[in-house]
Amino acid sequence: MSSNPQSRRILSGVRPTGALHLGNYHGALRNWVELQYQYECFFFIADWHALTTGYEDTSKLQENIRQVLIDFLAAGLNPGVATIFVQSHVPEHAELHLLLSMITPLGWLERVPTYKDQQEALKEKDLATYGFLGYPLLQSADILLYRPTYVPVGEDQVSHLEIAREIARRFNHLYGREPDFEIKAELAVKSLGGKNSSTYRQLRRRYQEAGDTESLERARALVHSNNRITVADKERLLGYLEGSGVTILPEPQVLLTETPKVPGLDGRKMSKSYGNTIGMREDPDAVAQKMRTMQTDPARVRRTDPGTPEKCPVWDLHKIYSDDSTREWVYNGCRTAGIGCLDCKKPLIDKVVEEINTLRKRAQEFEESPELLRNIVTEGADKAREAARATLDEVRRAMNLRAD
Ligand code: TRP
Ligand code: SF4
Numbered sequence: 200m201s202s203n204p205q206s207r208r209i210l211s212g213v214r215p216t217g218a219l220h221l222g223n224y225h226g227a228l229r230n231w232v233e234l235q236y237q238y239e240c241f242f243f244i245a246d247w248h249a250l251t252t253g254y255e256d257t258s259k260l261q262e263n264i265r266q267v268l269i270d271f272l273a274a275g276l277n278p279g280v281a282t283i284f285v286q287s288h289v290p291e292h293a294e295l296h297l298l299l300s301m302i303t304p305l306g307w308l309e310r311v312p313t314y315k316d317q318q319e320a321l322k323e324k325d326l327a328t329y330g331f332l333g334y335p336l337l338q339s340a341d342i343l344l345y346r347p348t349y350v351p352v353g354e355d356q357v358s359h360l361e362i363a364r365e366i367a368r369r370f371n372h373l374y375g376r377e378p379d380f381e382i383k384a385e386l387a388v389k390s391l392g393g394k395n396s397s398t399y400r401q402l403r404r405r406y407q408e409a410g411d412t413e414s415l416e417r418a419r420a421l422v423h424s425n426n427r428i429t430v431a432d433k434e435r436l437l438g439y440l441e442g443s444g445v446t447i448l449p450e451p452q453v454l455l456t457e458t459p460k461v462p463g464l465d466g467r468k469m470s471k472s473y474g475n476t477i478g479m480r481e482d483p484d485a486v487a488q489k490m491r492t493m494q495t496d497p498a499r500v501r502r503t504d505p506g507t508p509e510k511c512p513v514w515d516l517h518k519i520y521s522d523d524s525t526r527e528w529v530y531n532g533c534r535t536a537g538i539g540c541l542d543c544k545k546p547l548i549d550k551v552v553e554e555i556n557t558l559r560k561r562a563q564e565f566e567e568s569p570e571l572l573r574n575i576v577t578e579g580a581d582k583a584r585e586a587a588r589a590t591l592d593e594v595r596r597a598m599n600l601r602a603d
Contacts, residue, residue: 209238210347212245218266220476222461222469228274230456240281251331273562284579291587296340311335339363344587349454360453367448374597375445384439387432459519462512466494480559483552490548495540506533520550
């Protein structure tokens, strides 16, 4: 692990609305598994977020949390490397949410595009609640609490990241001021020590004059890795990079990773709300059966009609699962009507089933041991709380909620 983890920290979460599917696996989890070896990672199950839309019936919540946790572990998230926890086990999320709610203009929340969209999409539910409006703010608290460098999320979450960044900026602006900031910051630069001082100055200039974010990143890392300066000086130096004042809550960046398009059985994006999913650990026979009737190129009605792979969701799955020679066989066979859709699906079904079997096998030990699962999330919550408390301490101090 890097010697200055805090400058290379990652945080992300999912809502426990049920067992995860192949869209979650290829769209997020596989990426997280890679990231856990490159960054200090926090991955959590956002159970409070599940309540924002599912408050009426909470009877399945514990079971859903358990399933998602098993999916995390089956995918290869390693609790010895990454911190894996459940949101509600770390009540600090709620405290930061409350404090941030004081400075969040209602208009910011009302303008988040997912607010109206989701209300529209979930018309059967009454989502004119305080909690639902506050969804992006709770998410902002989740994020800012850990002061991560990056938050890996899909396109659909970008607007939530944007509000998290705005709230951080507003918080720093309101509570990060101090008299003589510039003078104190300059003294802090000096206390970095000869070579580090001049590197810091150089990087700061490059960021401020040319907007070079790489320099900003490097300067932040330089500050974090310095163990001789005080916490207060660290915050000054971080804030001084961007000019304003003390940075108590750094602005996180979105980490948009290239992930494949994962179509569902009906050809639309695989999504729980469309009911078109293949579960990560679903029964293999059921999966094979579902895939045999999966939507294909709608223009290919008869076996003798040539098809267009680009218009077929099955082809998108081949792009994820099949090797070059199989793909070539599919591509040519489809366009010339040389193969039928069932022929085409056969090797794909084999691959998907093979993957699901691997996931099921890995899940087994966790399914059999509730105690193992409990230990993982207890330890995860302990580690998460430690990081969360450090932030909250500074937040409380900055807001004069502490006497010392
Ligand atoms: N809103 C996210 C989703 O629906 C889940 C989430 C909650 C999250 N808190 C977060 C994601 C913090 C990233 C960071 O997918
Ligand atoms: Fe889709 Fe394959 Fe059928 Fe072509 S042959 S339409 S790619 S399922």
